[in-house]
Every structure is written in structure tokens, then in C-alpha cells.
Amino acid sequence: MKTTRFVIGSVVLALTLVxxxxxxxxxxxxxxxxxxxxVSTTNESDSxxxxxxxxxxxxxxxxxxxxxxTDEKINPDKKHKIVLSAKKKNKTTKKVAKKKKNKKKTxxxxxxGTYKITGYCGCSSCCGKSDGITASGTxxxxxxxxxxxxxxLPFGTKVVIDGHTYTVxxxxxxxxxxxxxxxxxxxxxxxxxxxxxxxxxxVK
Numbered sequence: 001m002k003t004t005r006f007v008i009g010s011v012v013l014a015l016t017l018v019x020x021x022x023x024x025x026x027x028x029x030x031x032x033x034x035x036x037x038x039v040s041t042t043n044e045s046d047s048x049x050x051x052x053x054x055x056x057x058x059x060x061x062x063x064x065x066x067x068x069x070t071d072e073k074i075n076p077d078k079k080h081k082i083v084l085s086a087k088k089k090n091k092t093t094k095k096v097a098k099k100k101k102n103k104k105k106t107x108x109x110x111x112x113g114t115y116k117i118t119g120y121c122g123c124s125s126c127c128g129k130s131d132g133i134t135a136s137g138t139x140x141x142x143x144x145x146x147x148x149x150x151x152x153l154p155f156g157t158k159v160v161i162d163g164h165t166y167t168v169x170x171x172x173x174x175x176x177x178x179x180x181x182x183x184x185x186x187x188x189x190x191x192x193x194x195x196x197x198x199x200x201x202x203v204k
Contacts (some may be wrong), residue, residue, distance in 0.1 A: 108202035109160055112152075115178045117161060119193035120147065121186055134170040145183035147172045158203040165203065 120126040122140050132140050135147075136155040146159070147170035153159065159180070161191040168183065175181050180200065184190040 011095050012059045089095045090179050108204040110204055112200050112202050113178060114197055115200045117196045118181050119184050119190035120181045121184050121190045123187050136169045140185055142184045142185040144162050147175050147181040160201040160203060161198050
């Protein structure tokens with residue numbers, strides 16, 4: 001009788017242990033499945049969020065490009081107008097700069113009165129020599145060289161006679177005060193000029 005009770009007790013104990021172990025395994029499996037499901041759900045949510053962000057960026061870029069294209073279609077000559085405006089501005093700036101440059105180049109003339117104007121050439125009759133070298137050391141040149149009284153008009157002074165500009169480069173024994181001698185390339189041209197009285201302007 002005692003043996004039978006011992007056997008039955010052992011069987012019951014063994015069954016209890018088996019049931020407990022099986023229950024533990026089921027709990028662990030259920031926890032693992034829940035954990036995997038949770039991780040999978042989290043990954044799926046992150047993936048969806050990333051996809052939504054990417055879609056939003058794509059949509060924004062597409063919208064921006066669409067607005068730009070729409071603006072170009074509505075105003076096809078907008079870019080052309082901007083280019084024309086820039087060219088016009090540059091042209092105006094160049095004109096202003098050119099005017100300033102010309103203004104700087106414009107010389108002022110000061111009237112010094114009416115002078116007696118005679119003519120001479122580089123021959124020995126007119127100069128006492130024929131080398132063509134002026135008193136200032138330059139070579140006499142028709143249309144540029146004049147002889148004057150250097151006390152009033154120093155070498156290098158530019159004067160305007162009958163609308164033509166000359167430079168004082170020479171002197172003469174008979175050239176004093178309001179008297180200027182204009183150099184010509186030949187004696188005949190000097191004689192042809194003769195004696196004239198003209199208003200003289202100094203270039204400032």
C-alpha cells in the first residue's frame with residue numbers, strides 16, 4: 001500500500017514538473033513573438049515615416065519646379081527684360097563715363113586780345129639759318145610751330161589762331177609784344193599769308 005502511494009505521488013510530481021516546464025516554454029515563446037512583432041512594427045513605422053518624408057521632399061521639389069516653370073510660362077520675356085535692363089544700365093554708365101572723360105578733355109580758352117600775325121619759314125632769309133631747329137630745340141613744323149615773345153607766352157604755350165591750335169616753340173628779333181610769327185613749310189606760303197590781325201586765345 002505504501003509502495004502504491006509512493007508511485008502515485010511520484011507520477012503526480014513528474015506531471016506537475018512537466019506542466020510547469022511546458023508553461024514556462026509557452027510564456028517565453030509568447031514573449032519572444034511579441035517582442036519580434038513589436039520590433040517589426042517599429043521598423044515598419046520608421047520605414048513608413050522615411051517614405052513619407054521622402055515623398056514630402058519630392059513633392060516640395062516638384063512644386064518648386066512647377067512654380068518656376070509656371071512663372072517662366074506666364075512671363076516668358078522676364079529673363080529677356082532683365083538682360084535688356086542690365087545692358088541699358090551698362091550703356092548709361094558708359095555714356096556718363098564718356099561725358100565725364102570728354103568734359104575733362106575739353107580745354108578752356110582765354111582771350112589775350114588781337115595780335116599781329118605774320119609768317120616765316122626755315123630759310124636763311126627768314127631765320128638767318130636753314131637747319132630748321134627752333135630756339136626751344138624742337139624741329140619747326142608747319143601747322144604747329146609759332147614764334148612769340150616768351151616773356152608773355154613761354155615755350156610750350158598753346159594758342160588758338162583762326163580756330164587752329166599752335167605751340168610756342170620759337171622766338172624772333174622782331175617778335176615782341178602782341179606779335180606772333182607762324183611757321184610755314186615754304187617761303188612762298190609765308191609771303192602768301194602776309195600780315196593779318198587775329199584774335200588769339202590761350203589754351204588753359
